[in-house]
Amino acid sequence: MIMDDKRFLKIDKHDNVVVALENFEGGQVTVDGATIEVKDPVNQKHKFLTQSLQKGEKIYMYGVPVGTANVDLAAGTTITTANVTHFADPISLENRKKHEWQPLDVAAWQDRTFMGYHRQDGKVGTANYWLFIPLVFCENRNLKVIEETLKSSLGYKKPNQYMQYAHDLIGGVDADQSPLQQRVFKNVDGIKFLYHDGGCGGTRADAETLLRLLAGYLHHPNVAGATVLSLGCQHAQIDWFKEIQKELYPTGDKPVIYLEQQIIQSEEKLIKTAISETIEQLKEVNKTGRQPAPLSKLVVGLExxxxxxxxxxxxxxxxxxxxxxxxxxxxxxxxxxxxxxxxxxxxxxxxxxxxxxxxxxxxxxxxxxxxxxxxxxxxxxxxxxxxxxxxxxxxxxxxxxxxxxxxxxxxxxxxxxxxxxxxxxxxxxxxxxxxxxxxxxxxxxxxxxxxxxxxxxxxxxxxxxxxxxxxxxxxxxxxxxxxxxxxxxxxxxxxxxxxxxxxxxxxxxxxxxxxxxxxxxxxxxxxxxxxxxxxxx
Incomplete structure (x- = not known):
């Protein structure tokens, strides 16, 4: 990155625009040793041209073409959606260039570890959750009841900081904010619930995509096990879910509770069974604590x-x-x-x-x-x-x-x-x-x-x-x-x-x-x- 003037930044030597690092009212500036007249104000984070362009010529930023001029543009002109159109170079597999990259110096972290949860498949979690998975949106209401029950009774519920505020506004009595309960299971970081609107009513392809995604969550290294709720008549069936798990995660071996409402019949029985069987599994999950793991076990998403x-x-x-x-x-x-x-x-x-x-x-x-x-x-x-x-x-x-x-x-x-x-x-x-x-x-x-x-x-x-x-x-x-x-x-x-x-x-x-x-x-x-x-x- 090139900074002739600390108010502006040229990211790559091939660029013909610079970025304003602060609001600029306009005037003469120096870029690459040349004096440019910027006639109009440039807002912070926006760009102006360092050279004149004819209509159709390319704008370069980060060293690559990022647009073309819609009209003839003078040096110092701020680029906008009105005077620039998106442009990207065509791609080619045939002209693929060899990319040279050398690993960075990581001596400072080479022997470092993190404290994670080791799974039987060799993966290491950065957290230890029990997961509730509905195979169809029809189970979302049951999920909500179970969530309220387990989070309150097991010490995972956080106080609502806005309850007293609302009570004060309406002149009501003090809001009931019971003191935080200690977590019953110290090595279980939480119980998570995957609310969604799928599983039925869409295409069969939608149901398959949902099941593949849910399989990834069930077998995620941060998940110790899961309780799966099914209505019974939806596209996303339990047997299909099991088949997809075997396909994608053949070495997966986590405790999973499967419950189908139309077999159990009573909603109350379904909810009580889900709660009781989950608590029994949590007793076992709680026996696993954090242990040192090499940094090579990290899998980091970039978003x-x-x-x-x-x-x-x-x-x-x-x-x-x-x-x-x-x-x-x-x-x-x-x-x-x-x-x-x-x-x-x-x-x-x-x-x-x-x-x-x-x-x-x-x-x-x-x-x-x-x-x-x-x-x-x-x-x-x-x-x-x-x-x-x-x-x-x-x-x-x-x-x-x-x-x-x-x-x-x-x-x-x-x-x-x-x-x-x-x-x-x-x-x-x-x-x-x-x-x-x-x-x-x-x-x-x-x-x-x-x-x-x-x-x-x-x-x-x-x-x-x-x-x-x-x-x-x-x-x-x-x-x-x-x-x-x-x-x-x-x-x-x-x-x-x-x-x-x-x-x-x-x-x-x-x-x-x-x-x-x-x-x-x-x-x-x-x-x-x-x-x-x-x-x-």
């Missing part, structure tokens, strides 16, 4: 949401550096959100470990893009109004910054949605850019911790995988400190390097993997949304 013009400069590359550290330690990372690889596909192809991996990426990416185009959409429509307002005016700009989360290591494998991770190193997982659908998919493929960068502020968590939130700017950290765990803002001010913040992220991962809570966990943000493989960007 962004509510991105801004600083995300690709600070938080995302810092996460990418942390990913490279983890890969250098023989751990696994998973980069999701395929629409946010639009514009950097060739770089991804070049980084694939072999032709098979590259071909699988292209096949899945092209099919997804064609599906979007078939309904009048496309990856170029991915940026949200919030993204655009904060400087991400084309999908290629957003993608080039988002891809920084994957660092520079080789891509060892490509996973389709619900496909379980099997290899260490950097993996790609096909998910939408939708925050919750993507984080849901990351956990479903085995991520036992998720890094989540944000520039605007996104209150997203996951039921089974701790989510660590990293802000791209310090202003967000100060405004929404209740959802942010780490701040990468010092990078944009030149106070810290990307490597320094990447090391801090790795230290935070180790702490959370050993039992430290995150802001999303404190707020009980247990978001779970199935991607039905329709068009979602």
């Amino acid at each position: 962004c949401g509510g991105s801004d013009g600083f995300s690709g400069i600070s938080a995302n590359p810092a996460v990418g550096y942390a990913s490279d550290l983890l890969v250098s330690l023989q751990a696994a990372t998973i980069l999701s959100e395929f629409p946010e690889l639009n514009g950097v596909e060739q770089d991804v192809i070049d980084r694939c470990a072999d032709d098979r991996v590259a071909e699988k990426f292209v096949r899945i990416q092209r099919a997804y893009e064609q599906q979007a185009k078939s309904v009048g959409s496309g990856f170029d429509m991915n940026p949200s109004p919030g993204n655009i307002k904060d400087g991400l005016i084309t999908d290629a700009i957003k993608s080039a910054g988002a891809a920084k989360k994957g660092g520079r290591s080789l891509v060892t494998d490509v996973l389709d949605y619900t496909e379980p991770l099997t290899k260490p190193g950097l993996n790609l997982l096909c998910t939408p850019g939708n925050d919750v659908e993507s984080t849901t998919g990351l956990a479903g493929s085995g991520a036992n911790i998720i890094l989540f960068t944000t520039g605007l502020g996104t209150p997203t968590g996951n039921p089974v995988a701790p989510v660590i939130k990293i802000s791209s700017n310090t202003s967000l950290k100060e405004r929404m400190s209740d959802i942010i765990d780490l701040d990468a803002g010092p990078i944009t001010r030149g106070e810290k390097t990307i490597a320094e913040v990447g090391g801090e992220i790795l230290e935070k991962i180790i702490a959370v993997a050993s039992g430290e809570s995150t802001k999303a966990m404190d707020l009980e943000q247990n978001d779970f949304i199935l991607w039905k493989r329709g068009v979602s960007l």
Whole structure:
């Protein structure tokens, strides 16, 4: 990154735009030794041209083309959705270049461990949860009753901080806030409930996708076992669920309670049976405590949401550096959100470990893009109004910054949605850019911790995988400190390097993997949304 003037940043030497690091009213500036007249104000995080362009010429950022000029543009012009159109270079398997990457120096972490839960299949969890899984939305009401009962009786219920506030407003008596009960099972970190709207009423393909995703959660390293509730007449049958588990997780051997309401008949009996049998299993699960585990047992998901013009400069590359550290330690990372690889596909192809991996990426990416185009959409429509307002005016700009989360290591494998991770190193997982659908998919493929960068502020968590939130700017950290765990803002001010913040992220991962809570966990943000493989960007 090049900073001739600390008010502006040129990310790559090939770029013909610079990023405003603060609001700029306009005037003369010096970039690469040349004086440029900026006639109009430039908002923080937005970009202006360092050279004049004719209509149709390309705009470069992060060293790659990210758009074309709609009209002739003078040097110093702020680029906007009105004068720039998204552009991405075509991709080619035939011209795949060899990618050179050397593992980072990880001597400081080589012998480090985290305190995790060791599973029989060799995986290690960063938490120890019991999971309740409904095979159909008809069981959501029963799930709610069971959740209220078990969380209260077993010491997992948190006080509602707003109850007394509401009572004060209406002049009522003091709200009943019973003192927190100690957890009955010290080694069980919580009981989680996967509410969803699927399992019946949709296509059979939707039901299969749901069951594959639920299988990933049941066999997740952070899950000790599960209670599965079925109505009985839905598409997503218990026997089908068992078959899918055998296919995807043949070595899985966790305690699972299966209950079918139409066989048990009485709702009261179903609920009581679920509660009693679960408590008996929790007694056994509680016998397993945290033990040291090498960092190579970490599987870290890489996600962004509510991105801004600083995300690709600070938080995302810092996460990418942390990913490279983890890969250098023989751990696994998973980069999701395929629409946010639009514009950097060739770089991804070049980084694939072999032709098979590259071909699988292209096949899945092209099919997804064609599906979007078939309904009048496309990856170029991915940026949200919030993204655009904060400087991400084309999908290629957003993608080039988002891809920084994957660092520079080789891509060892490509996973389709619900496909379980099997290899260490950097993996790609096909998910939408939708925050919750993507984080849901990351956990479903085995991520036992998720890094989540944000520039605007996104209150997203996951039921089974701790989510660590990293802000791209310090202003967000100060405004929404209740959802942010780490701040990468010092990078944009030149106070810290990307490597320094990447090391801090790795230290935070180790702490959370050993039992430290995150802001999303404190707020009980247990978001779970199935991607039905329709068009979602």
